[in-house]
Amino acid sequence: xxxxxxxxxxxxxxxxxxxxxxxxxxxxxxxxxxxxxxxxxxxxxxxxxxxxxxxxxxxxxxxxxxxxxxxxxxxxxxxxxxxxxxxxxxxxxxxxxxxxxxxxxxxxxxxxxxxxxxxxxxxxxxxxxxxxxxxxxxxxxxxxxxxxxxxxxxxxxxxxxxxxxxxxxxxxxxxxxxxxxxxxxxxxxxxxxxxxxxxxxxxxxxxxxxxxxxxxxxxxxxxxxxxxxxxxxxxxxxxxxxxxxxxxxxxxxxxxxxxxxxxxxxxxxxxxxxxxxxxxxxxxxxxxxxxxxxxxxxxxxxxxxxxxxxxxxxxxxxxxxxxxxxxxxxxxxxxxxxxxxxxxxxxxxxxxxxxxxxxxxxxxxxxxxxxxxxxxxxxxxxxxxxxxxxxxxxxxxxxxxxxxxxxxxxxxxxxxxxxxxxxxxxxxxxxxxxxxxxxxxxxxxxxxxxxxxxxxxxxxxxxxxxxxxxxxxxxxxxxxxxxxxxxxxxxxxxxxxxxxxxx
Ligand code: HEC
Numbered sequence: 001x002x003x004x005x006x007x008x009x010x011x012x013x014x015x016x017x018x019x020x021x022x023x024x025x026x027x028x029x030x031x032x033x034x035x036x037x038x039x040x041x042x043x044x045x046x047x048x049x050x051x052x053x054x055x056x057x058x059x060x061x062x063x064x065x066x067x068x069x070x071x072x073x074x075x076x077x078x079x080x081x082x083x084x085x086x087x088x089x090x091x092x093x094x095x096x097x098x099x100x101x102x103x104x105x106x107x108x109x110x111x112x113x114x115x116x117x118x119x120x121x122x123x124x125x126x127x128x129x130x131x132x133x134x135x136x137x138x139x140x141x142x143x144x145x146x147x148x149x150x151x152x153x154x155x156x157x158x159x160x161x162x163x164x165x166x167x168x169x170x171x172x173x174x175x176x177x178x179x180x181x182x183x184x185x186x187x188x189x190x191x192x193x194x195x196x197x198x199x200x201x202x203x204x205x206x207x208x209x210x211x212x213x214x215x216x217x218x219x220x221x222x223x224x225x226x227x228x229x230x231x232x233x234x235x236x237x238x239x240x241x242x243x244x245x246x247x248x249x250x251x252x253x254x255x256x257x258x259x260x261x262x263x264x265x266x267x268x269x270x271x272x273x274x275x276x277x278x279x280x281x282x283x284x285x286x287x288x289x290x291x292x293x294x295x296x297x298x299x300x301x302x303x304x305x306x307x308x309x310x311x312x313x314x315x316x317x318x319x320x321x322x323x324x325x326x327x328x329x330x331x332x333x334x335x336x337x338x339x340x341x342x343x344x345x346x347x348x349x350x351x352x353x354x355x356x357x358x359x360x361x362x363x364x365x366x367x368x369x370x371x372x373x374x375x376x377x378x379x380x381x382x383x384x385x386x387x388x389x390x391x392x393x394x395x396x397x398x399x400x401x402x403x404x405x406x407x408x409x410x411x412x413x414x415x416x417x418x419x420x421x422x423x424x425x426x427x428x429x430x431x432x433x434x435x436x437x438x439x440x441x442x443x444x445x446x447x448x449x450x451x452x453x454x455x456x457x458x459x460x461x462x463x464x465x466x467x468x469x470x471x472x473x474x475x476x477x478x479x480x481x482x483x484x485x486x487x488x489x490x491x492x493x494x495x496x497x498x499x500x501x502x503x
Contacts, residue, residue, distance in 0.1 A: 028103050028104060028106075028107040029107065030107035030108050030109075030110050030111030030112075031111050031115075033100075033104050033107055033108045033111070034108050034111050034112065034115075037096060037099070037100065037108065038057075038108065038112075041054040041093070042054055042055070042056065042057045043056065043057075043058075045058060045115075045116050046058035046060075046112065046115060046116045046118070047116075047216070054089075054091070055082065055084040055087075055089045055091075056084060056085070056215075057112050057116075057118070058115070058116035058117060058118060058215075059085060059116070059117060059118070059215040059216070060084045060085060061084075061085075061153040061154060061156065062082075062084060062153065063109065063112045063113055063118065063120070064113060064118060064119075064120040064154060065120065065151070065153060065154040066151040066328070066329065067109060067113070067120075067123045067127060068127070068131050068150070068151055069147050069150070069151040070109055070112070071105060071109065071123070071127065071128050071131040071132075072131060072135060072138075072142055072147060072150075073093065073142060073147070074096050074097065074100065074105050074108070074109070075095060075096065075097030075105070075128075075131070075132055075135065075138075076095045076097060076135065076138050076139075076140070076141055076142055077092070077093050077094050077095035077096070077141030077142070078092075078093040078141050078142050078143070078144065078147075079091070079092045079093070079140075079141040079142075079143065080143045080144060080145075081143075081144060082144035083144070085215055087288060087290075092141065093141065094141075095141060097132065102125045102128040102129045102132060103125045103128075105123075105128045106122075106123045106124060106125040106127070106128050109122075109123040109128075110122035110123050117261075117262075126392065150329060151329055152323060152329065152372065152373065156191075156213070157189070157190055157191020157192070158191050158192055158193075158292065158293065158294045159188075159191045159192070159193065159208070159210035159211065159212060159266055159294055160191060160210060160211040160212075160213060160263070161210050161211050162187070162188040162189075162191050162192075162193070162208060162209070162210035163185060163186070163187055163188065163208065163209050163210065164185070164186050164188050164193075164194075164197060164198070164206060164207070164208050165177070165182040165184070165185050165206065165207040165208075165209075166182060166183050166184040166185075166198045166200065166204060166205070166206055167180050167181075167182055167183060167204060167205035167206070167207070167271075168183050168200075168203065168204055168205075169203065169204065169205060169271075170203045170273070171205065171229075171271045171273065172228075172244065172245050172273055173229065173243055173244060174229045174230075174231055174241065174243050174269055174271060175205065175271065177205060177207050177269055180205075182207075184198075188208070188210075191210065192294070192295065192296050193208050193268060193279065193281060193294050193295045193296070194295065194296045195270070195272070195277050195278065195279055196296070200272070201272075201277075202272060202273065202274045202275070203272070203273070203274070204271070204272055205269070205270060205271040205272070206269075206270045206271075207267065207268065207269050207270070208266070208267070208268045208270075209265070209266065209267050210266050211263045211264065211265065211266060212234065212263070212264045212265075212266040212283070212294075213262065213263050213264075214259050214260070214261055214262065214263075214264060214283075215261060215285070216261045216285065217259075217260050217261045218258065218259070218285060218286065219256065219257070219258050219285070219286035220256065220257055220258070220259050220283055220284070220285060220286060221254055221255070221256050221283065221284055221285075221286055222239055222240060222254065222255040222256070222257075222281070222282070222283050223252065223253075223254055223280065223281065223282040223283070223291055224240050224241070224242055224252070224253045224254070224255065224280070224281055225242060225248050225251060225252040225253070225278075225279070225280040226242050226248060226251070226270060226278065226279045226280070227246065227247050227248040227251075227272075227275070227276045227277060227278045227279075228244070228245040228246065228271055228272055228273045228277075229241070229242060229243045229244055229245065229270065229271050230242050230268065230269060230270045230271075230279055230281075231243070231268070231269040231270075232255065232266075232267075232268055232281060233266070233267040233268070233269075234257070234259070234264050234265065234266060234267075235264050235265050236265060236267075239255045239257060240253050240254075240255030241253075245273045245274075247276065248276070248278050248280070252280075256286070266294075268281060268294075279295050280293070280295050281293070281294045281295050282294065282295075309358060309359075309360075309361055309362075309377065310335065310359055310360045310361070310362045311335060311358070311359050312335050312336065312337045312359070312405070315337045315404065316337070316404055316405040317334055317335060317336050317337065317401070317404065317405030317406055317407070318334070318335035318359055318360075318405070319332065319333065319334060319335075319401075319405070319407075320332075320333030320334075320335070320359065320360045320362070321333070322362075322374065323372065323373040323374065324343045324353070324360070324373060324374060324375070324376065325373035325374060325375040325376075326343065326352065326353045326373075326375065326376070326381070326383055327343040327344075327345045327352040327353055328345045328346075328347040328348060328352070329347070330345065330346035330347045331343045331344065331345050331346070331347075331352065331353075332344045332345075332346060332399070332407075333359065333360055333376075334405075334407055334422065335359030335360065336405075336406070336422070336423065336424035336433075337404075337424055338424045338426075338428075338431060339356050339357045339358075339359075339378065339431060340354075340356065340424040340425075340426075340431050340432070340433050341354065341355050341356065341357075341359045341360075341376065341378055342354040342355070342422065342433060343376070344407070344409060344420075344422075346396045346409075347388075348385070348386070348387060348388045348389055349388065349389045349390045349394055349396060349409070349411055349420075350384070350385050350388075350389035350390075350449065351384055351385075351422070351433075351435070352383065352384055352385055352386060353376060353381060353382065353383055353384065354381075354382050354384060354433055354469075354500060355376045355378045355379065355380055355381040355382065356378050356379055356380040356431055356502060357377075357378030357379045357380070358376075358377035358378040358379075359376070359377060359378065360374065360376065360377050361374065361377045362374075380502050380503075382454070382466075382467070382468060382469045382502075383453050383454075384450070384451050384453065384454065384466075384469075385449060385450070385451050385452045385453055386452065386453055387449065387452050388449075389448055389449040389450075389452075390411060390413060390418070390446065390447075390448060390449075391413060391446060391447060393413060393414060394411050394412070394413045394418075395411060395412045395413075396409070396410075396411055397410045397411060397412055397417075398410060404423075406421065406422060406423040407421070407422055408420065408421040408422075409421075413443060413446050414443040414444075415441050415442040415443040416439055416440065416441035416442065416443030416444075416446060416492060417439070417440050417441045418437065418438070418439050418446060418448070418490070419436075419437070419438050419440075420435065420436075420437050421435070421436045421437075422434065422435050422436075425499065426501075430501070430502075431502065432499050432500060432501050432502075433499075433500040434497065434498075434499055434500075435497070435498040435499075435500065436495060436496070436497050436498075437488065437490060437495065437496050437497075437498070438490075438494065438495040438496075439490045439491065439492050439493070439494055439495075440492065440493065441492060442492070443492065444492070445489055445490060445491040445492065446489070446490050447482075447487050447488070447489050447490075448487065448488045448489075448490060449485050449486070449487055450466075450472060450479050450485075450486040450487065450488055450498070451466050451467075451472075451485060451486045452484075452485045453467075454466040454467030454468070454469060454486075455467050456481045456484075456485075456486045458481070459471060461478060462474055462475045462476070462478040464479065464481075464486055466486065468503065469500065469501070469502060469503070470501045470502050470503040471499075471500075471501045472486070472498055472499065472500055472501070473498070473499045473501065474488070474496055474497060474498040474499065475496060475497070476496075477489070477490060477491075477494055477496045478496075479498075
């Protein structure tokens with residue numbers, strides 16, 4: 001059976017009547033609205049309802065991250081296949097947009113994003129209003145595939161806070177690694193257990209420690225396989241092992257256990273004698289079909305995708321229009337000659353990331369069909385800002401490139417127009433990014449946020465040290481610290497030039 005609006009439990013009708021009263025009283029209580037409009041299908045505690053018939057919201061990545069994704073789901077509905085935490089549903093969520101005004105959608109999502117272990121910032125009514133207006137002619141429910149293209153999920157690393165240790169030695173059985181000194185230690189920020197990272201071939205061992213976050217209380221199954229030996233421990237207790245030397249085939253094992261929802265201490269021990277080396281570890285909730293892999297399962301020595309470096313050609317800037325880690329979905333990467341790079345967000349009207357050296361590695365997106373966000377390939381990466389840099393109502397009109405590929409982004413704000421241009425400056429020994437902002441038209445002065453993430457310290461009236469960035473110098477007109485941000489106020493007819501300098 002395909003549950004649809006017709007299969008909503010009858011209780012919903014009764015509950016809706018009480019919500020009407022709450023709305024009349026003017027109280028936008030997100031929790032109460034959730035109970036009225038969502039709990040019948042998604043469960044009182046967001047656990048999904050009716051024996052797993054409806055997908056959960058607790059622990060789901062869908063309502064987290066960029067709120068536009070769930071705003072769209074609430075307004076126009078969702079149909080077709082959707083995967084939540086490794087399990088696939090193929091149902092229909094009816095649109096709620098006609099029933100729920102903007103402030104109620106904002107209140108419900110704020111509640112969902114901060115309840116049952118979910119942790120994401122609240123949603124503003126103005127955001128719902130913007131999305132509703134932008135999608136006004138969408139009359140059919142979204143598909144998951146469409147939404148993922150517009151707002152990819154923030155992928156959680158399989159193991160949080162993962163650290164790897166490498167040991168040198170020759171063993172034919174698992175040694176007691178606690179009595180051996182590690183030859184190398186590294187933080188594995190992608191959260192993936194990988195032997196290749198050790199850069200060794202034979203006669204070595206590895207240990208990984210990190211945190212495994214389990215989504216619900218219940219029975220779990222684990223898959224273990226290795227060439228040569230390995231042991232898996234959770235919360236300090238061995239769960240299973242494949243000991244001795246031998247190929248991976250025919251030595252695969254499964255383990256099981258009951259675990260509480262939440263974080264668990266994970267420890268994996270491994271040694272390689274000679275020949276092939278590989279490790280495979282997966283977990284799943286009992287009854288689920290798919291394993292969640294903690295290891296880079298394929299041939300351990302091969303990287304997942306080739307390096308395809310993108311760089312300026314013939315002194316002309318390079319452009320990267322794909323998901324860049326650290327900025328929004330509509331981030332535009334620009335690699336200027338001389339190794340000065342930045343990513344400009346068309347959602348926030350700002351250069352959100354600036355960095356030096358290598359620009360981007362296109363291998364990941366070009367060979368894996370554009371899944372996930374790729375970080376900058378270079379160094380000295382600075383996160384300049386993460387909120388909207390212009391006042392409400394600003395619109396991105398587009399960008400133009402000059403013959404050298406230097407971009408100018410253009411925005412409208414009421415009756416004014418803001419042009420935001422970039423080029424590389426400095427010398428071989430000191431690289432700088434030169435940004436020119438000019439305001440034209442008939443509107444009033446405009447505040448442009450230069451940073452809302454970095455601590456601001458005045459060096460002079462026109463120069464500011466920003467956290468780990470050496471300085472931004474400008475002016476006149478010069479930016480000023482304001483409410484913990486650095487803000488440039490630009491009057492109509494004015495042009496400001498900012499110089500971003502690294503340490
Ligand atoms: C009539 C039942 C029903 C109601 C009421 C309902 N949903 Fe859903 N919801 C679903 C179904 C079914 C899906 C999966 C649709 C699919 O398979 O494509 C879903 C999917 C979702 C998803 C994405 C998948 C996930 O689990 O994270 C979110 C987010 C969501 N709903 C939020 C809400 C919120 C918030 C409300 C209350 C305003 C709500 N829904 C009301 C049935 C419902």
